[in-house]
Amino acid sequence: MNSENVKSLFTLFSGEEYSSNFAPFLEISTIQVKKMLAEDADEDDSRLDFLCAALANYRYRLAEFSADRSEYTYAGKMLGSSVGKLLNFSESLLKDYFHLCRDLINGSDFVFMSTPGGDEQGGICRK
Numbered sequence: 839m840n841s842e843n844v845k846s847l848f849t850l851f852s853g854e855e856y857s858s859n860f861a862p863f864l865e866i867s868t869i870q871v872k873k874m875l876a877e878d879a880d881e882d883d884s885r886l887d888f889l890c891a892a893l894a895n896y897r898y899r900l901a902e903f904s905a906d907r908s909e910y911t912y913a914g915k916m917l918g919s920s921v922g923k924l925l926n927f928s929e930s931l932l933k934d935y936f937h938l939c940r941d942l943i944n945g946s947d948f949v950f951m952s953t954p955g956g957d958e959q960g961g962i963c964r965k
Contacts, residue, residue, distance in 0.1 A: 839868060839886045847891030851931060852898060860898065867893035871943075879942040885935070886942060892928070892935040899928040 844864055849856045867890050875881065903925045936943070 839871065839881060839890055840884075841868070843884070843887040844868065844890045844894070847888055848894050848898075851891055851895040851928070854898075860894070863894040863898045863901075864890070867891075867897060874943040876942060876944050883939075883942055885939050889932075889935040889939045889943075892932045896925075896928045896932045899925040 841864070844867075845856055848860065848864060852860075854860070870893060871886055871890050872881070875886075879886075
């Protein structure tokens with residue numbers, strides 16, 4: 839995996855200018871993807887850069903969502919925040935890259951992934 843490509847893709851996916859604040863998301867995502875690799879997988883396959891960046895973006899959006907200070911009305915509507923939509927998009931992107939890399943990663947474990955307000959769907963993840 840190429841860390842510069844991962845940074846560049848993360849910037850593309852997140853829409854944020856890269857800063858050192860995002861380094862922990864990239865680091866943990868790269869470690870997680872390396873642990874998922876199949877024994878015969880080529881670690882330099884560019885698809886893994888996309889998976890790392892999508893996973894980092896998903897983790898970043900989760901952190902952003904957890905710190906969301908949006909106000910909710912009595913009827914449950916949210917006022918002025920698009921963080922939930924961004925989280926749903928990042929989850930869809932992540933699932934797409936998991937699917938794209940399915941021949942490079944171990945698929946022996948299966949977990950359900952869901953986001954608040956999202957549909958519960960399965961995804962590949964290694965324990």
